[in-house]
Amino acid sequence: MFLFEGLDHLAAMIDSIEQGGSDARDVSETKEQLEALTGKKDASKSETVKSSNGGTMKQQNDAQTHFLKLEDYEKAYMKQALDQNLKVYELQVTLNKDCVLKAARAYMIANALEEEGSILATRPATEAIEKEEFDQKLVYLAAVECEGQKLKQKIEAISEIAAVDVSSISEIEEQRAPQQSQKEQTESTEKKRNQTSRASATSAKKPVAVAKTLRVNLDRIDQLMNLFEELMIDRGRLERIASDNHHSDLSDTVEKIKRVTNQMQETLLNLRMEPIEQVFNRFPRLVRSLSKELNKKVNFVVKGGDTELDRTVIEELGDPLMHMIRNSMDHGIESPALREAKGKNPEGTLTLAAYYNGNQVIVEIKDDGAGINREKVLAKAIEKTW
Structure with a gap:
């Protein structure tokens, strides 16, 4: 599986270069998984390094990795924020291993950060987060007016968060500066200049239309x-x-x-309109997880993902849809044995659809299960009422 992830990274890098972009990509998690699998864990992350005065200090690589891979426009955003006397922090957030709706948690983290300021960069990219194409680790670069401790507390208040590490840009730069000699700086500058020249030559040979976007509150x-x-x-x-x-x-x-x-x-x-698929894309994994947990076979069908809704409405749809899908899986679709006994296909079908009806958008969840048990619901309603 990890080898396939590596191939995906290589393919993405090649596509980016062909389109005149950068080959920068975060492959640290895949690398760590491969090293753990082969038993060759990177010594730089597990050992201590002798300092010049004979003492020891832990490597700061984890905190510095992502700043070395910032795109030029992200560096420009960071510089602009610092010029405005804002505080810039790198936040490394680790989700619980059993977190089901990772994209939803990432969205809640982003909301918490945007309440205090603005997000300058994310790793992985927003598109990958929405598609849940990541493991448990998220990295945010945020410009805010408050202290880092407040950001840490806000994110830790979100459920299914395993760990939050907050680092100030100024602190990281101060730690990194003495470690880099003048020679290394010269080599780094020369390397960047060569990369820029190659990128410029590639762009000149093959002009690519790049979508221009602007983040607006x-x-x-x-x-x-x-x-x-x-x-x-x-x-x-x-x-x-x-x-x-x-x-x-x-x-x-x-x-x-x-x-x-x-x-x-x-x-x-x-x-304000966005396709509803960014919510729908959260649920295939939930359905697969519940299928294994409940020992049920379910064919999950998604329709109308390109249907557009106001973003505010889309933000509120996630939790209600999740509960309805859970109810359908728990109480609607029967076990394979029971379905076969009823003459049904042992694999149930759960359909999540969105479509236009005049000036309205209908979001529908449908399954071919047992339906609603009228007597049971009526008895429960009477019990709650009386």
């Missing part, structure tokens, strides 16, 4: 929407003035404003 979009609503009110007043005064030039201008504002409204609404 949702509060700003809400504020923009409020201002737009005021603009729409004023547009209505202009329409009435033009109509009451029978002013043709003003009417033409108002008509143009109307077309532009309609386009603005559509654009603003689309800014």
